[in-house]
Amino acid sequence: MNIAFSPTTQSDADTLVAIRIAAMRESLERIGRFDPQRARERFLASFDPALCRFIEVDGVQSGFILIRPQEDHWLLDHLYILPEHQGKGIGAAVLRDVFANADAQRMPIHLGALRGSDSNRFYQRHGFIQSDEAEWDIYYVRQPSQPKVES
Template structure:
């Protein structure tokens, strides 16, 4: 499996929204909060193509990631894998690459996950610790580990 991260542009916004909706739809429907227009508007309101990357697996768009660097942490603001590509280790591989960079820079990673979403188990499995909860989200942090030595 060959995973690559490809830059996005403003013209990719509709494709990114479609990925976000496809990835979140089941979780949002489960809690009665699915609204495609709201999902679109929330994403586009803060979309920065300079921070966003398509996740491609063997040349096929499989998801995207958007990380917002802050002064004292990185905010993993969006991380979606299309449902048909989930469970294949793609998210784990991308997350491990993010961890490697964050560890070198000694940066914690913060994120919010929709309450009731399978993503909560995923993030906890990879060392994210819950820090706070809101009506619809659970917030997490992962502290930097020791950078891995490449031999």
């Protein structure tokens, strides 16, 4: 599996919204919150193409990631893999890349996941610890790994 990241532009907004809706649809329907228009508006209200990257697997657009660097942490604001590409280790591979970069800069990673979504188990499996919760979301943090000391 060859994973690459490619830049996004403002003109990719509709494609990104479609990926987000496809990835979240089942979880949102499960809790009675599926509203494509709201999903579109929420994404576009804070979309920054400079921070967003398509995830391509063997040359096929499979999802996207958007990380917002903050002063004292990184906010993993969006990580979506299209349903037909889920369960193949793509998300885990993307997180390994993110973790390597965050660890090198000693940055914690924060994120929120929709309550009831399978993404909660995914993030917990990858070392995120619940830090807070709200009506619709559960918030997580992952602290940077300690550097290995050579003896």
